[in-house]
Amino acid sequence: MQQFTHIIIDPAGIHARPAAKLVKEAGSYASTVTIAKGDKKVDARKLISIMGLGAKHNDDIIVTVEGDDEVEAAEALKTFLSENI
């Protein structure tokens, strides 16, 4: 299992379009990806759930990746998040 924390850099928080990109990105790996904010935890392939986290600028989210390609997926997601969300 791989886990890391990401701080939301987008001043607008997780809006629909970046969230949708995240769904696509997370869906391109065999591993399951979950995203947690506070005590809420959601599947990263579910767009509305991700938006429902209500993550705002500067909030911490914890990303957990579990599966065969978890190392590669976690690295890619880290880069993706730091550039997009």
Added chain:
Amino acid sequence: MRETSGKSINKGVAIGEIFFFKPQAFTIEKLENQNPETELQKYNDAKAKANEQLAFLYDKLLNSVGEEEAGIIEVQQMFIEDEDYNDTIIGEINNGLNAEYAVKFAGETVANIFLSMDDEYMQGRAADIRDISTRICKNILGINDDYEFDKPKIVVADDLTPSETSAFNKDKILAFVTKLGTQTSHTAILARNMNIPSIINIDIDIDDSLEGKRAIVDAINGKFIIDPTQEVIEEFAFKQKTFEDEQGKLKDLFGKEDVTLDGKKIKLYSNIGRVEDVDAVIENDSKGIGLFRSEFLYMNRDNYPTEKEQFDAYKAVLTKMGDKPVIIRTLDIGADKKADYFDIEEEENPALGYRAIRICLTRPEMFKTQLRALYRASAFGNLLIMFPMIISVEEIRQCKVLCAEVRNELKAEGIDFKEVSLGIMIETPASVFLSDALAKEVDFFSVGTNDLTQYTLAVDRQNKAIADLFNAKNDAMLAALQIIVDNAHKNGIWAGICGELASDSEITQTLLKMGYDELSISSAKTLEVRNQIRQTTIN
């Protein structure tokens, strides 16, 4: 003739026949003990059709309006595939409910999630999910609401959803007039980007008695005139032509240089107050940010913003602007802009009180936090820093000492930053008198005409009784403006104006002839002021 009014969300004038838009009414009943297999088939067919419709709308908007607007439909295309939404629908169908009820139920469930969030943007997405659910339901029920009209008309409605707005053929719409809606709704954004004259919040009831009537939409002044007389129609036809001619001319200036007839390049920049405003700066083809008010970071909260919060905001703006200059003004709080945690005592005369640089220099720790955030952000773009409310050479020297301290700290910590030009706002009479000496200390001047007018003319900006004395074009002001720019040039630095006066295209030529090198304006006025610049001969 009946004249009504509302709020204009996209300027323009239209004259024509009213099309009263009424969405086809349909009711959804809850039916139990249905055959899940049949209902599921209905749902899948309706969803597939909705996807086709959305793909069609997407392409249509992409080609006729642009990528950003098509993005509104793209969001709906993504929602329709959401797992939770689909699971809810299929779950209800498997419980024996009819497909259209299952879709409506799932749509409302998701809409309520969005509505319960304390974020205006997320709340707005409830309309998107309802829009999709309605589309699928109509497909299930076989309701078809394509509207084609023989000639272009004025569309009048209670409200329009993004789907409804984009379903109209752009060439067949003269104007939109609605009773509901907000300035920031997707529908408003679509109307703006389709460049259709539009008015919302019209102050009359909308019903079918309006259908087919002649009307005028004056979306410059927010007027909607029903059954106008021939004379009024002629008057507005003239207004329409003038407006369209002007717009056409301005549009040609997109992408053109801000240069005078005799070849002086002018820095035509924009004023912004929030990170989000950068989009409009880019859309309006503005070449930089001449005033980024940093106050928003400090307002509406309980404590000072951290270095990281500030850094992120500055970095976001600098990154978006690329190599274009961004002038950030350090905190200018006090007077009419207040925040409780600053704990400033009630003042008899706040405009002449404890504000801006006066607070910063007596609270150096707070000020240094901002300067550190600024210098750190400088690594990500083309930053300039500007200090407000300066009245002495001593003040600017103190600012420079603090900047040097910050640079040394960052260097010691191994944190990247760039050299940053430092400038000051000229907004007090003291700084006008001292402009020769101040110019030797800084890299640029930017005149804040609002405060400078208030202080030069001794006219309180907030006092209605003397509102007509508040005139930034008063002779004393024009004399001050000349002194400022002359002293700047004498010392080899540039001078600009970031107050409201700079956005007034009637005075652009006068300011340029005085010698001003930069004008920082409301980004929406970029092309209008560019037009003036390009017609000016300085010498």
